[in-house]
Amino acid sequence: MNxxxxxxxxxxxxxxxxxxxxxxQYGLQVKSYWDGDETVCRFQPQPYHIAIPGxxxxxxxxxxxxxxxxxxxxxxxxxxEGRAMDTEPPFRFVTAxxxxxxxxxxxxxxxxxxxxxxxxxxxxxVVMTAILSVEGAVCARAEVVAVRMPDHxxxxx
Amino acid sequence: MNxxxxxxxxxxxxxxxxxxxxxxQYGLQVKSYWDGDETVCRFQPQPYHIAIPGxxxxxxxxxxxxxxxxxxxxxxxxxxEGRAMDTEPPFRFVTAxxxxxxxxxxxxxxxxxxxxxxxxxxxxxVVMTAILSVEGAVCARAEVVAVRMPDHxxxxx
Numbered sequence: 001m002n003x004x005x006x007x008x009x010x011x012x013x014x015x016x017x018x019x020x021x022x023x024x025q026y027g028l029q030v031k032s033y034w035d036g037d038e039t040v041c042r043f044q045p046q047p048y049h050i051a052i053p054g055x056x057x058x059x060x061x062x063x064x065x066x067x068x069x070x071x072x073x074x075x076x077x078x079x080x081e082g083r084a085m086d087t088e089p090p091f092r093f094v095t096a097x098x099x100x101x102x103x104x105x106x107x108x109x110x111x112x113x114x115x116x117x118x119x120x121x122x123x124x125x126v127v128m129t130a131i132l133s134v135e136g137a138v139c140a141r142a143e144v145v146a147v148r149m150p151d152h153x154x155x156x157x
Numbered sequence: 158m159n160x161x162x163x164x165x166x167x168x169x170x171x172x173x174x175x176x177x178x179x180x181x182q183y184g185l186q187v188k189s190y191w192d193g194d195e196t197v198c199r200f201q202p203q204p205y206h207i208a209i210p211g212x213x214x215x216x217x218x219x220x221x222x223x224x225x226x227x228x229x230x231x232x233x234x235x236x237x238e239g240r241a242m243d244t245e246p247p248f249r250f251v252t253a254x255x256x257x258x259x260x261x262x263x264x265x266x267x268x269x270x271x272x273x274x275x276x277x278x279x280x281x282x283v284v285m286t287a288i289l290s291v292e293g294a295v296c297a298r299a300e301v302v303a304v305r306m307p308d309h310x311x312x313x314x
Contacts, residue, residue: 018214026205048183053312057175063216099256155210
């Protein structure tokens with residue numbers, strides 16, 4: 001894709017996250033984009049992201065949903081204010097709660113797709129639903145609550 | 158500790174999990190033990206398991222809780238039958254649902270402790286609560302539902 005991912009707008013000092021930081025060379029480097037009113041993230045697991053032979057590790061699924069949703073919370077907040085993601089002040093979210101229902105085992109070796117929708121955006125809180133699917137088959141459903149990062153946690157640039 | 162971890166009893170063909178497989182050289186190699194009626198897992202994150210500077214990545218927390226609880230489900234099932242973990246038939250669980258509430262940011266650089274308790278053990282299902290703490294301070298609370306692995310998913314030894 002030519003468009004920049006949500007995570008590409010995060011400032012350097014907030015780009016070290018294991019899940020989605022572009023500066024974390026050991027991390028997953030999750031990338032999220034708008035697709036209409038939904039957001040989408042596609043991810044190709046490594047062979048070692050295994051649970052049992054043939055299937056993806058559930059902790060990876062939780063991790064992808066987590067970072068895709070905090071990115072979605074930020075993107076939706078900019079959109080709600082009619083602002084581009086490179087305008088000030090920056091929005092950055094942390095996860096308050098993460099609920100994942102594993103509907104069926106997720107096959108390993110194929111591309112995973114996570115789609116999220118904003119259910120509620122109010123004040124500093126964003127509630128989202130997310131679905132992880134493989135070739136159209138739903139493997140996990142999730143609900144994530146993200147909150148604006150408290151100012152005292154934000155490192156100085 | 159001298160005692161064997163729950164995960165050390167998993168047969169080789171079920172020991173590749175990214176979270177807890179002793180044969181996954183890229184994985185977290187979570188180890189879980191009984192401590193009275195609770196189970197405990199201690200884990201030292203790597204510097205790259207970062208969320209924002211100074212704090213642990215939430216996806217890692219979800220992953221530790223996930224594998225510690227599937228291990229707990231297996232150990233509790235053996236205990237309920239009065240059997241040692243190296244007796245046949247083996248118990249192995251997968252996660253049906255995972256709910257994590259992130260109570261406060263988890264500091265990076267210190268040892269994490271996850272403790273789980275069985276809330277319900279009935280048929281093929283085990284419901285557990287878990288707490289992740291650092292030096293006695295609770296950082297995350299979770300509820301996990303694990304179910305016995307369906308036979309068709311179990312690879313041949």
